[in-house]
Amino acid sequence: MSMFANSYEGKRVLLTGHTGFKGSWLTSWLLKLGANVVGVSKDVPTQPSMFDELKLGSRIKHIQADVRDLPAMREIIAREQPDFLFHLAAQAIVSESYTDPVETISTNVVGTMNILEALRTSTRACVAVLITSDKCYDNVEWEWGYKETDGLGGKDVYSGSKGAAELVIRSYLHSFFQDDHPVRIGVGRAGNVIGGGDWAKDRIVVDCVRAWSEGGSVEIRSPHATRPWQHVLEPVSGYLALGQALAERRQLHGEAFNFGPRAEQSRTVIELLGDLSRPWGFADSDSAYRIVDNVPFHEAGLLKLNCDKALFHLKWESNLDYAETIGLVGDWYAAFYREKAEMFSVTLSQIETYERAAAERDRTWARS
Numbered sequence: 001m002s003m004f005a006n007s008y009e010g011k012r013v014l015l016t017g018h019t020g021f022k023g024s025w026l027t028s029w030l031l032k033l034g035a036n037v038v039g040v041s042k043d044v045p046t047q048p049s050m051f052d053e054l055k056l057g058s059r060i061k062h063i064q065a066d067v068r069d070l071p072a073m074r075e076i077i078a079r080e081q082p083d084f085l086f087h088l089a090a091q092a093i094v095s096e097s098y099t100d101p102v103e104t105i106s107t108n109v110v111g112t113m114n115i116l117e118a119l120r121t122s123t124r125a126c127v128a129v130l131i132t133s134d135k136c137y138d139n140v141e142w143e144w145g146y147k148e149t150d151g152l153g154g155k156d157v158y159s160g161s162k163g164a165a166e167l168v169i170r171s172y173l174h175s176f177f178q179d180d181h182p183v184r185i186g187v188g189r190a191g192n193v194i195g196g197g198d199w200a201k202d203r204i205v206v207d208c209v210r211a212w213s214e215g216g217s218v219e220i221r222s223p224h225a226t227r228p229w230q231h232v233l234e235p236v237s238g239y240l241a242l243g244q245a246l247a248e249r250r251q252l253h254g255e256a257f258n259f260g261p262r263a264e265q266s267r268t269v270i271e272l273l274g275d276l277s278r279p280w281g282f283a284d285s286d287s288a289y290r291i292v293d294n295v296p297f298h299e300a301g302l303l304k305l306n307c308d309k310a311l312f313h314l315k316w317e318s319n320l321d322y323a324e325t326i327g328l329v330g331d332w333y334a335a336f337y338r339e340k341a342e343m344f345s346v347t348l349s350q351i352e353t354y355e356r357a358a359a360e361r362d363r364t365w366a367r368s
């Protein structure tokens with residue numbers, strides 16, 4: 001099977017935020033696709049982490065640097081000369097944006113500006129995919145899907161920082177990346193995802209599996225909230241499809257794309273926890289989780305993405321149904337906590353499963 005038309009094979013691919021959750025999945029997939037990966041992150045954000053468990057530091061060129069450091073970003077991009085750049089580094093936790101708004105804004109807004117600034121003076125061809133979030137949209141609490149042309153905004157600082165990053169990208173595009181500039185830029189907007197290897201704070205799946213692995217139960221709030229549970233490989237496949245398409249077609253330069261889940265994947269938190277906890281063999285649901293009525297900060301209502309643009313221009317669609325998504329998540333954590341398996345192989349085999357599902361569903365990027 002040839003994936004993404006072999007666009008990444010033998011290519012130099014620079015990732016920021018490679019030690020994080022999405023970054024570790026993207027690094028693994030790029031390695032499977034035969035890319036030479038260079039990663040830039042300021043730290044390894046969690047303990048344990050997918051990055052360490054998969055020993056990714058020894059499989060790629062790992063650089064420790066802060067995206068807020070402009071001279072460092074300039075120097076790294078000039079030296080590494082990437083063919084592709086995926087910018088994922090961010091302060092990505094909403095609750096942290098309440099405790100440290102300055103860190104959130106400087107990382108997410110100034111960090112993005114620094115990547116653009118380093119690319120601005122570059123004279124070498126490079127495709128850059130910049131990752132923001134579905135939270136960049138002004139959430140007007142309506143029931144329709146948000147389109148790429150809808151207004152930007154954000155009531156909490158994390159969301160505002162992602163909206164602000166989008167405005168910075170837009171102004172840089174109009175001011176500097178026109179005509180025959182060698183750099184092509186695309187923007188990826190996706191929502192919350194689940195998957196093995198996530199140990200970030202305040203994420204429901206990891207709070208649960210961590211507690212269950214220690215024989216405890218978890219407290220949950222908003223048990224009846226409905227969420228479209230999307231596997232991390234879905235938006236990551238979108239970022240890769242966008243990179244490929246930008247390399248092939250200059251007309252896509254400057255465009256933003258939503259990568260959202262299907263509506264049929266929606267389930268309540270309670271249903272998700274019931275399905276996830278089953279393999280852990282609890283006698284009843286009470287021993288797996290307790291419902292508490294304590295919402296610590298404002299959380300906006302569900303924001304749905306309209307993904308027609310990604311379907312039209314990239315032929316991108318999400319692949320997995322709810323059962324397949326939960327299966328991959330549960331299997332990954334079971335392999336880690338119970339089987340003490342070699343997690344790089346487990347991760348590559350999950351990517352293989354995902355690629356096969358995409359090929360069976362005749363996704364363009366998975367066609368040989």
Ligand SMILES: NC(=O)c1ccc[n+]([C@@H]2O[C@H](COP(=O)([O-])OP(=O)(O)OC[C@H]3O[C@@H](n4cnc5c(N)ncnc54)[C@H](O)[C@@H]3O)[C@@H](O)[C@H]2O)c1
Nearest residue numbers: 017019020021022041042043066067089090092191192193
């Ligand atoms: N996980 C999700 O559900 C989700 C949803 C929507 C958007 N996103 C976006 O996707 C991207 C990746 O998210 P994630 O969940 O993998 O995040 P994560 O918290 O797991 O990882 C963050 C990464 O950014 C790096 N980083 C943070 N501050 C940095 C700095 N100042 N300089 C250099 N590196 C820095 C960390 O070292 C880490 O590698 C982010 O841009 C995030 O906003 C994530």
